[in-house]
Amino acid sequence: MDLGIKGKKALVMASSKGLGKAVATELSLEGVEVLICSRTESDLKSAQSEISQKTGGTVHYAVGDVTTVEGRDAILRKAKEALGTVDILITNAGGPPAGTFDDHSLDEWESAYKLLLESTVGMIQAVLPGMKEQRWGRIIAISSQAIKQPVNGLILSNSVRASLLGLVKTLSNELGEFNVTVNNVLPGYTRTERLIELLGEDPDWDKITAHIPLGRIAEPEEFAAAVTFLASERAAFITGVSLPVDGGWIKGI
Numbered sequence: 001m002d003l004g005i006k007g008k009k010a011l012v013m014a015s016s017k018g019l020g021k022a023v024a025t026e027l028s029l030e031g032v033e034v035l036i037c038s039r040t041e042s043d044l045k046s047a048q049s050e051i052s053q054k055t056g057g058t059v060h061y062a063v064g065d066v067t068t069v070e071g072r073d074a075i076l077r078k079a080k081e082a083l084g085t086v087d088i089l090i091t092n093a094g095g096p097p098a099g100t101f102d103d104h105s106l107d108e109w110e111s112a113y114k115l116l117l118e119s120t121v122g123m124i125q126a127v128l129p130g131m132k133e134q135r136w137g138r139i140i141a142i143s144s145q146a147i148k149q150p151v152n153g154l155i156l157s158n159s160v161r162a163s164l165l166g167l168v169k170t171l172s173n174e175l176g177e178f179n180v181t182v183n184n185v186l187p188g189y190t191r192t193e194r195l196i197e198l199l200g201e202d203p204d205w206d207k208i209t210a211h212i213p214l215g216r217i218a219e220p221e222e223f224a225a226a227v228t229f230l231a232s233e234r235a236a237f238i239t240g241v242s243l244p245v246d247g248g249w250i251k252g253i
């Protein structure tokens, strides 16, 4: 299937590693010019060369913390200079700390809001005028399976990320007339540094996969394939959805 996005320009947030990097790679394989970003320049340089060697595509990078206005501005300056109008925006950030209600101060709740919601809203606000003007755009949020089925011990993630369900659906209603689609992709357990960090040194894989009907965790490329399809021309009639890529882990219908 030709996804029809060769030559488009994408900004992928939080993408020197893990899911963001996998999405940037997959988009680049489709001929999309990508800009990756994170807080660590050495990792960005490695990711830039790894992706461009694999895909032969043009990959730019910008250093910036997506939770701060200054960080987002630095990323957006580079995006304007390197890409011009952003056609495809993938919102992403690191995960908040694990813990139960008693573990977190109000300051930690505020940090989780900045990490998961403000970073997303701030970046969408910045790229939207260009998408509206050209009457073509794709906005895809990376969130978590936990927004449909909360995971014990991840109260910040379960609560703050759930706001993306409302944001994505409402925004998709508002932006349909501009031919801008807005979707949300919910990763399940996927093999990245964050997952390994959360599960600890020697995880009990049988216990983890027992609740996943497909009997295994995902590879980042499998998640990235779903995001790339939603970013494509072929997904032009899909908007406002929150799509789990979870091997069937979410129990609801």
Ligand SMILES: NC(=O)c1ccc[n+]([C@@H]2O[C@H](COP(=O)([O-])OP(=O)(O)OC[C@H]3O[C@@H](n4cnc5c(N)ncnc54)[C@H](OP(=O)(O)O)[C@@H]3O)[C@@H](O)[C@H]2O)c1
Pocket (backbone or CB within 6 Å): 013, 014, 015, 016, 017, 018, 019, 020, 037, 038, 039, 040, 043, 064, 065, 066, 067, 092, 093, 094, 095, 096, 142, 143, 144, 145, 186, 187, 188, 189, 190, 191, 192, 193, 194, 195
């Ligand atoms: N992997 C899973 O199984 C899974 C499942 C459900 C949800 N998720 C969620 O999906 C998101 C991505 O997870 P992942 O597994 O890909 O994590 P990861 O492997 O730890 O990668 C995180 C990436 O985000 C960057 N980053 C983190 N905080 C940032 C910030 N404030 N500003 C800019 N860049 C930042 C990191 O680079 P720097 O640290 O250098 O900035 C890195 O490039 C997280 O929100 C995670 O909670 C993951």
